Amino acid sequence: MHDPAPLRSFHRNRFQAEPAVFVAPGRVNLIGEHTDYAEGFVMPVAIDFATLAGISPRTDGKIVIYSENYGKERVFEAAALPAGPSQHWSDYPIGVVSILAAEGLAIPGFSLSLWGDVPLGSGLSSSAALEVATALAVTSLIGVTYPGPVLARLCQRAENEFVGANCGIMDQFISANGEEDHALLLDCRDLSFKLAPIPANVALVIANTMVKHSVAGSGYTSRRAEVEEGCAVIASHRPEVRFLRDATVDDLARWGSEMSPNALKRSRHVITENLRTVAAAKALITHNLTELGRLMAEAHASYSQDFEASCVEADAMVALAQDLPGLIGARLTGGGFGGCTINLVEREHAIEFAEALAARYADQTGIVPQIHICHASGGAHRIE
Ligand code: GLA
Numbered sequence: 001m002h003d004p005a006p007l008r009s010f011h012r013n014r015f016q017a018e019p020a021v022f023v024a025p026g027r028v029n030l031i032g033e034h035t036d037y038a039e040g041f042v043m044p045v046a047i048d049f050a051t052l053a054g055i056s057p058r059t060d061g062k063i064v065i066y067s068e069n070y071g072k073e074r075v076f077e078a079a080a081l082p083a084g085p086s087q088h089w090s091d092y093p094i095g096v097v098s099i100l101a102a103e104g105l106a107i108p109g110f111s112l113s114l115w116g117d118v119p120l121g122s123g124l125s126s127s128a129a130l131e132v133a134t135a136l137a138v139t140s141l142i143g144v145t146y147p148g149p150v151l152a153r154l155c156q157r158a159e160n161e162f163v164g165a166n167c168g169i170m171d172q173f174i175s176a177n178g179e180e181d182h183a184l185l186l187d188c189r190d191l192s193f194k195l196a197p198i199p200a201n202v203a204l205v206i207a208n209t210m211v212k213h214s215v216a217g218s219g220y221t222s223r224r225a226e227v228e229e230g231c232a233v234i235a236s237h238r239p240e241v242r243f244l245r246d247a248t249v250d251d252l253a254r255w256g257s258e259m260s261p262n263a264l265k266r267s268r269h270v271i272t273e274n275l276r277t278v279a280a281a282k283a284l285i286t287h288n289l290t291e292l293g294r295l296m297a298e299a300h301a302s303y304s305q306d307f308e309a310s311c312v313e314a315d316a317m318v319a320l321a322q323d324l325p326g327l328i329g330a331r332l333t334g335g336g337f338g339g340c341t342i343n344l345v346e347r348e349h350a351i352e353f354a355e356a357l358a359a360r361y362a363d364q365t366g367i368v369p370q371i372h373i374c375h376a377s378g379g380a381h382r383i384e
Contacts, residue, residue: 002050004383007068007115011054014066014073015111019054020140024132024380026050026118026125027174028206028342029333030183030284031299032277034307036168038227038270039189039243041277043196043284044170045204046178047374049124051116052383053133055141058109065093068115078109085163092127093134095162099154100135105142112137119370121212123339127163128171131155132380140382148177148379149191165215166224167335178379185281189245196284198376202328203350204342207321207357208370209313211338219337223266223309230267233259244270269307273299289328292344296329309336313365317341320360325349 004021011019025046032042058064063081066073067089074090076082081098085091093112101107112134118126135155139146146154155172159165169188177184177193185194198204214220227244234251235241241251249271256264276295283291300318304310314332318341321330326349333342345353354371361369 002052002383004052004054007052007054007113010068011056011111011113014113015056015064017056017111019056019111019113020137021052021054021383022133022136022140022380023050023052023383024129024136024175025178025377026129027171027178028124028204028340028374029170030342030344031280031296031331032273033299033303033334033336034223034227034309035245035270035273035277036170036188037166037224038231038274039245040270040274042170042186042188043183043277043281044174044186045183045198045376046174046379047124047204047206048377049116049118049129049372049374050377051114051118051126051129051133053137054113055137056111057141058111061109063094063097063107063110063112065090065112065114068113078107081107091163092130092158095158096131096134096155097138098162099158100138103154105139105144107138108142110138110141119208121214121339122208123213123334124206125171125175125334127159127165127215128155128175131158132172132175136380136382149173152176166221167215174379176380178377180378181376183281183284183376185277194281196281198284199287199289201347202289203345203347204374204376205345205350205354205357206333206372206374207317207341207343207361208372209311209317209338209340210367210369211311211313213335213337213339215335217337219309220335223307223336226260226263226266227270230259230263233263234267245274247271265306265308269302272302289344293327293329296331296344300331303332303336307336311338313367314338314341316364317357317361317369320364321353321357324353324356326353
């Protein structure tokens with residue numbers, strides 16, 4: 001999908017060296033939102049949007065990272081990596097390098113060129129793509145190979161411990177381990193997964209509300225705190241409950257009144273979302289698309305009303321899709337508070353669907369959305 005030629009050529013011009021090139025995709029989540037850090041289930045798909053990373057060794061002990069998207073480069077000393085973030089795009093790649101160093105890898109000097117087309121701030125995991133592409137490039141230069149799930153954990157740590165965004169494992173995991181034409185039902189407790197094939201007649205129509213989303217934002221962090229608060233109340237009665245993954249709707253009925261109203265609603269979302277996600281994977285695997293669509297609708301309602309992580313624009317985008325020909329299911333995807341909706345649409349209707357949805361959304365909100373018809377792509381790898 002991604003032609004490495006332009007990246008090779010600007011890397012060669014800038015660094016006078018031939019790079020090894022790697023690609024890592026963004027993702028869209030079909031269902032299972034804010035369940036990953038509760039050790040629950042998610043069902044993401046890797047998409048065609050991706051980050052490319054080109055790497056070549058240097059002999060001067062420097063790490064030079066160039067971003068074609070920003071048209072800027074940053075220089076670090078391999079022997080004196082920064083201890084923390086500087087609120088800069090380079091925090092993601094240098095954060096990964098710093099976690100690899102903390103793992104005990106000897107970090108050499110290198111030149112790294114980055115270029116990506118995952119729309120930024122759209123909830124399609126541009127940061128995970130950047131991290132995973134960097135991690136693959138740097139580990140391959142060092143001559144170390146990590147299994148995909150391990151690589152994903154290291155990248156998540158870069159985001160948690162270096163960048164300072166408290167995300168779960170979903171985005172890095174699917175970027176590293178995606179399978180072409182499949183969604184992954186991922187168990188975020190032990191990182192085992194089941195592949196759920198996306199039927200050939202189903203298109204992934206991703207509709208960008210153009211409202212910016214950020215995992216570093218206060219909404220994500222406060223929701224996560226409320227989920228943990230709800231879990232602590234249940235755990236005070238049932239100590240074996242370590243995460244909301246272990247809790248049931250019955251627990252909520254018994255002890256929900258001891259929670260703050262927000263913790264109760266957030267916990268109800270997470271507990272029911274786990275059930276929906278497992279059911280949705282079953283529906284996808286058994287080709288029960290009507291059931292899948294119903295679960296997505298329920299998931300959106302829960303995300304919007306109980307989790308309160310939607311926004312007027314995303315609710316509008318979902319509502320406006322409902323009676324368009326070909327729709328199977330629609331919901332807001334990703335960390336929330338903006339970003340994109342995912343629409344599963346019968347392929348033969350996908351183009352008309354996208355056009356009609358864009359027109360309706362522009363009409364209602366005055367915002368011109370970007371709509372992409374994507375396919376489920378493979379996970380991160382080297383491009384020869
Ligand atoms: C962001 C985070 C993920 C996950 C989702 C919500 O994408 O990076 O870990 O928590 O939000 O499902």
